[in-house]
Amino acid sequence: MLNMDQKLIKRQEEGKIICTGIVGAGQMGRGMVTQMAIMQGITPAIVSDIKIENVINAFHYAGISDEQIAVAKTLKDVNKYMEMGKFVATDNSDLIAQANLVECAIDVTGVPEVGVKIAIDSINNGKHVVMMDVETDVVIGPYLKKLGDRNGVIYTGSAGDEPGAVMELYSFAKAMGMQVKVMGKGKNNKLDYACNPDTVMEEATRRKMSPRMLCAFKDGTKTMVEMTAMSNATGLIPDVVGGHGPVASPNERCKELNSLFRLKKDGGILDKHGVVEYVNGIAPGVFVTVATENEEIAYQMQYHSMGDGPLWTLYRPYHLCNLETPLTVAKAVIDREPTIIPIDGSVSECITVAKKDLKAGETIDGIGGYTTYGSIATAEETLKNEYVIYGLINKKARMKKDAKKGQLLTADMIDLDTSTQLYKVRKEQEAMYNGKC
16 A cells, blocks of 8 residues: 555545445444545545444544535435535445445445445446455455456455455565465454354443354354455465464464464474465464575575574554555555455355254354354365355255254255345356356
């Protein structure tokens, strides 16, 4: 994001302020609205949420007065109010894709079946799309990237989310000629595969979080989704299904990882290099572990206190989630470059695991729920074993066979809801790659 501050100041001075449309005004959306409101050259011009009061509150948190806010129900009103310079609140997310002055739509819902519609409608209306909804990206990201290309707009994941944050480290290392051996993120919530919205309710209430969101963090699903996005953007793959998840501390620049991420034959934990991984204990940071074959560069890395080698870890000890998203918007609009996108088709998939014993005929649910959680496997393994793509699980999915707790669920075990737009687009994506997605 070098010089982006100056680029945004120039947009402000020239009166070319980037008008964004934000879908979702919960915790993430609210913070994004507030952050964007204090920046130069960009504005949260229109915000939607199924609860209009959430949008009004988000604008209030940003210091925007009621006199500056207009509530709109129709496209005509949206366009009128935006042209007047009002901040527009709506409960109809479709209007963001259609509004004349919106340059970039941002999905902050975290709901794949909502994300797919927002992204496709916005792209088809010539708007850039920033997808904070990583759960959607890991199901149909390659399709959305190709659709963006065809429409001459940018589709991208967001800075601040772990995949976007670690992509900056990855690009930095690759630009320097380093070999990236491991790429990953920290995890701070203790892993609890069996948790559900009820068991985390007290903590969620205390932390002012959605119980389903907290559950998705604790059961590891969010970590697996984020690792899948990293894999699809770089070609790196999981070493094993679900990753190893070692424990380490962030002390001394994560030098523990230099040893942990050696191959097993060299005393480490990995069967191979070129992998995505997660580490318990170094959250909220992200990292890449690198190597070089050049003796002089190896000496210089030691000189710069990075460790003895042959592996060195570059560590960023924070990611600011929604607060960094406006920078991705600016990069897409001004530089016409994405922050993180799938390279071409899926390299890895987020797959479905039984959270408890499941019975034939039982209705199951998806992310942050009671019956399943997500894991990561290579796309090749997923196709071969017919693992069920986790993002396609919704509350209408039904078991056809019994499954044991911890079992990887396969296509012959589940009746999926095939009526959704997400499912249909996923099938179109698979057809693009002859079934190998």
